[in-house]
Amino acid sequence: MTKLRSDQYCHDCQRVFVALIDLSISGNHEIQCVCGHIHYRVVVDGKVTGDRWNSKLQTTTVKKSDISEVTQIPIPTSSASHFLRDKWLNLQG
Numbered sequence: 001m002t003k004l005r006s007d008q009y010c011h012d013c014q015r016v017f018v019a020l021i022d023l024s025i026s027g028n029h030e031i032q033c034v035c036g037h038i039h040y041r042v043v044v045d046g047k048v049t050g051d052r053w054n055s056k057l058q059t060t061t062v063k064k065s066d067i068s069e070v071t072q073i074p075i076p077t078s079s080a081s082h083f084l085r086d087k088w089l090n091l092q093g
Contacts, residue, residue, distance in 0.1 A: 003066070004048065012037040020066035021048065027057040034069045 003020040010017065013035035021029050023046045031039045042051040 002046070006031075006041060006048070007070070008033070008039055010035060010037050010039070016070040018068050018070055019062050021062065022060070023047070025060050028053055028059040029062055030059055031062045031067060032064070034067070 002023045004023055006019045006021050008017050008019055008031065009015075010033040013033060015034065017033055019029075019031045019039075019041075021031075021041055021043060023043055026044050026046075027042070029041045029043060031041065033039060040052045042049045042054050042057065044054075044057075
């Protein structure tokens with residue numbers, strides 16, 4: 001079982017939350033925001049598609065234990081992360 005972290009923005013409550021989507025299950029993935037609003041993502045052959053819903057596929061509900069609200073934005077990073085990012089950007093220039 002491979003789970004993908006999917007950052008979501010809810011237009012109803014205007015909050016960001018994270019859902020872990022099980023890529024081993026093809027179909028519509030129903031994700032309930034912490035405010036109760038329902039979001040959908042479609043997984044086909046282990047990949048999240050650009051679609052939000054496909055009427056030909058079954059629906060799977062993402063477990064509440066796999067959904068969490070993001071309370072800190074931006075996510076704090078270490079100085080090592082900044083160092084590596086700067087090195088990478090300088091290599092690309």
